[in-house]
Amino acid sequence: xxxxxxxxxxxxxxxxxxxxxxxxxxxxxxxxxxxxxxxxxxxxxxxxxxxxxxxxxxxxxxxxxxxxxxxxxxxxxxxxxxxxxxxxxxxxxxxxxxxxxxxxxxxxxxxxxxxxxxxxxxxxxxxxxxxxxxxxxxxxxxxxxxxxxxxxxxxxxxxxxxxxxxxxxxxxxxxxxxxxxxxxxxxxxxxxxxxxxxxxxxxxxxxxxxxxxxxxxxxxxxxxxxxxxxxxxxxxxxxxxxxxxxxxxxxxxxxxxxxxxxxxxxxxxxxxxxxxxxxxxxxxxxxxxxxxxxxxxxxxxxxxxxxxxxxxxxxxxxxxxxxxxxxxxxxxxxxxxxxxxxxxxxxxxxxxxxxxxxxxxxxxxxxxxxxxxxxxxxxxxxxxxxxxxxxxxxxxxxxxxxxxxxxx
Numbered sequence: 241x242x243x244x245x246x247x248x249x250x251x252x253x254x255x256x257x258x259x260x261x262x263x264x265x266x267x268x269x270x271x272x273x274x275x276x277x278x279x280x281x282x283x284x285x286x287x288x289x290x291x292x293x294x295x296x297x298x299x300x301x302x303x304x305x306x307x308x309x310x311x312x313x314x315x316x317x318x319x320x321x322x323x324x325x326x327x328x329x330x331x332x333x334x335x336x337x338x339x340x341x342x343x344x345x346x347x348x349x350x351x352x353x354x355x356x357x358x359x360x361x362x363x364x365x366x367x368x369x370x371x372x373x374x375x376x377x378x379x380x381x382x383x384x385x386x387x388x389x390x391x392x393x394x395x396x397x398x399x400x401x402x403x404x405x406x407x408x409x410x411x412x413x414x415x416x417x418x419x420x421x422x423x424x425x426x427x428x429x430x431x432x433x434x435x436x437x438x439x440x441x442x443x444x445x446x447x448x449x450x451x452x453x454x455x456x457x458x459x460x461x462x463x464x465x466x467x468x469x470x471x472x473x474x475x476x477x478x479x480x481x482x483x484x485x486x487x488x489x490x491x492x493x494x495x496x497x498x499x500x501x502x503x504x505x506x507x508x509x510x511x512x513x514x515x516x517x518x519x520x521x522x523x524x525x526x527x528x529x530x531x532x533x534x535x536x537x538x539x540x541x542x543x544x545x546x547x548x549x550x551x552x553x554x555x556x557x558x559x560x561x562x563x564x565x566x567x568x569x570x571x572x573x574x575x576x577x578x579x580x581x582x583x584x585x586x587x588x589x590x591x592x593x594x595x596x597x598x599x600x601x602x603x604x605x606x607x608x609x610x611x612x613x614x615x616x617x618x619x620x621x622x623x624x625x626x627x628x629x630x631x632x633x634x635x636x637x638x639x640x641x642x643x644x645x646x647x648x
Contacts, residue, residue, distance in 0.1 A: 241318060241352075242267060243345050243413060244367040244383075245338055245421050246327035248374055255369050255383045256325045268317055270310065270326035270344075293326070293344060307344070311351050318352035318362060328413065334374045335430065336422040336462075338414065346409040349391050350398050358395045363388040364413055368421035370459050382455045384420040389413060422462050425470070432487040433469060437462035438501050439487075439636065440643045468647055483646070486639050493632040497621065503614050504636050508622050513615060520612050527605035533574070534599065537566035571595045 242260075246252055253269055260267055266289060273292035276282040285292075291314070294307050314324045328341040345364070353362045366386040373379035391409055398405035424433045441461035445452040452458065473480045494501060541561035574595060575588040621629035 241314075241345060241349055241363065242323055242325040242365045242367055243328050243417065244325070244369060245417055246329045246332040247334070247336070247369060247371060248332060251371075251381065252327065252332070252369055253325070255381055256367060259367065259383050259385065260323065263323075265321070265323045267323040267325040268314070270314070270324065272330070293330070311344075311348050314348040315351035315355055318348070319355050324348060328410070328417075336370070336424050336434065337430075338418050338421065338423045341410045341414040343406045343410050345413070346406045349409065350394075350402070350405065353391065353395060353398075358392075358399070361390045361392040363390055364409070365389075366413060366416040366420060368417055370422060370455070372455065380455045382459055384456075384459070386416050386420050389416065422459060422466065424466055429469075429484050431491060432484045433466055435487055435491055435501065436469065436483070436639070436643065437465050439505075439639060440465055440647070442505055443640055443643070444647065465643075465647070472646055479642075479646070483639065483642050486635060486642070490632060490635045490639060493628065493635065497617070497628060497632060499618060499621075499632075500614055501636075503611075503618050504633060508618070513619050516612065516615060520608060523605065523608065527609065530599075530605055533595070534567075534570070537570040540566045567599065 242256055244252060244256060256267060256269075269290045270293045271285065271290050273294040276285060276292045291310055293310060317324055326345055328345050329339040330342045330344070331339060333339065349362050349364055353360075356362075365388050368384045368386075370382045370384070371379055372381075389409075389412060394405045394409055397408065422437070424430050426433060441458050442452045444461045444465070445457055450457050469480065469483075472483075494504075571592055575591050578591055579585050579588045618629070620626075
């Protein structure tokens with residue numbers, strides 16, 4: 241059995257699935273039961289080896305009883321050396337924190353053990369995901385895999401007091417998953433903690449001689465920063481409050497400037513700025529062609545997601561629609577049009593391959609344009625000597641200095 245934190249939609253499941261890519265077993269996933277209400281969708285989900293879990297708030301109290309069937313099926317899958325994957329939080333969020341674990345996975349694990357007469361171990365594999373961005377295309381994801389938990393140490397407890405064993409396994413599993421991920425527990429200072437991770441993780445890694453562009457290293461640095469800030473709040477509340485206040489002021493300042501923090505980490509260089517502008521100009525034909533080619537298939541999925549209230553599910557629907565529907569159809573249409581107009585049928589597979597490559601350039605081009613606008617704005621502030629920009633730069637430097645003192 242594999243369990244993980246849940247901070248996105250389909251991407252979380254894909255992260256687990258690809259983590260098992262070298263394993264011959266295909267995980268069976270457990271998903272919330274309300275997405276099975278549509279019969280057509282339900283058939284597709286079952287085909288993809290996804291089973292429902294029935295929550296009272298989603299499907300009503302009368303349907304919760306069907307969970308027993310799911311528990312039995314899951315236990316049989318585990319006993320057949322299969323893998324059941326689920327998210328014990330039973331919900332997702334667009335923030336780096338860990339919610340409360342439900343006991344469903346523990347019930348499945350002990351039911352599988354009972355089918356074996358408690359003679360063989362059953363393992364729970366803790367995993368975690370960490371995203372650079374929950375919504376943008378081509379963001380980065382790192383999956384962290386912990387040591388499997390052998391639940392056989394709780395067999396005797398389960399036989400005497402099942403509820404106690406369920407609680408102990410749930411608590412233990414949550415503790416391990418929490419150790420693998422970035423868990424920002426504070427709600428009051430969440431925004432400040434997240435910004436401090438963004439600002440100072442690079443500084444830490446450069447100081448330690450570690451590659452700061454490597455996401456697992458960034459995750460490790462962020463976990464250490466959060467742990468130290470949590471301790472500082474207890475040890476020196478006054479200093480903690482000073483850092484929080486300065487960070488809050490910095491966040492509001494860059495919002496008003498319409499800049500991103502990453503640009504402040506780069507040294508202002510006139511030649512570097514001009515070089516990047518020249519690169520953007522040279523690549524502009526590719527970007528424009530990509531924009532014209534993919535404007536329709538890219539935006540078609542928004543006709544569906546605009547009616548979905550949960551923004552965390554948007555990226556999942558976009559991915560599914562782009563991959564399975566709009567882009568394949570669009571590629572076929574372009575290829576056939578070119579084939580019929582030129583009668584050069586041999587060019588169709590080549591064109592199809594080129595279309596696939598230009599999708600990547602389209603998304604990268606969009607990112608390049610966004611970053612270029614940030615650089616143009618920064619250059620304008622720098623050139624004019626804008627006092628707000630100067631204040632934000634100074635504020636950031638003071639925050640870094642305080643964090644160096646805090647982290648040691």
